[in-house]
Amino acid sequence: MIRLLPGVIVFLLWAYCLVDAIVSDQSRVRHLPKWVWIVLVLLFPLVGSVAWLVAGRPGTPARLTRERGAAPGFPEYERPGRMAASDPAKDEEFLRQVRERAEEQRRRYEAERRRKAELEGDGEGTPEA
Template sequence: MIKLLPGVLLFLLWAYCLVDAIVSDQARVRYLPKWAWIVIVLLFPLVGSIAWLVAGRPATAQRLSRERGGAPGFPEYERPGRLAASDPAKDEEFLRQVRARAEEQRRRYEAERRRKAELEGRAGAEGEGDETPEGAPGS
């Protein structure tokens, strides 16, 4: 029974690495194309599996974040290929434009809200005069 243990462990490692290589995203596999890693793992079960785990397996978001100096715990900053701001002046200009657009939208909303309230107020005042008392002629 104990003599079978290394073989079973090697098979489990090989199967795990093979499946992991097959389901990994092509763009995130490191150093070699995905098909090459699959062939290496198939032909060299022990060495290929270890090589896949060490060199070919896609980096996790947490490891990428540490390597790139990203902020931990914020997935939008850990996304591969995220670019940092390169021109603070352009960033300030962009933020100024965003604030101005938000303020303009806020002013338009408030004006529209006031206009609707005035129209409803007028309609209510006009509707009150239209009612005729019961028993009055014309009812």
């Protein structure tokens, strides 16, 4: 019975690592593609399993990442490199539109503030800046 214990332990480790490699998110697997890790674990049960645990397994589960502040339910926020500009010309156009909209809002606010000041009876010209 004792002689079977190492084999049972290796089998359980192998089964755990195989299932873990299969269900892990492709984008979170480290160092090698997911399919390579699965093949390594399948072909080399002990060495592949230990290598998966040490070098391939994702560091923190996605569930823990979300609990630490990432927006749940929005995987686009969890992708690396998501803030990279894809077309600088479109970015410049967008920023120009944002500036124009902000300037228009500032003008409307100033006009509204002047109108309110005149209605309140300042009457001494323009309100304080």
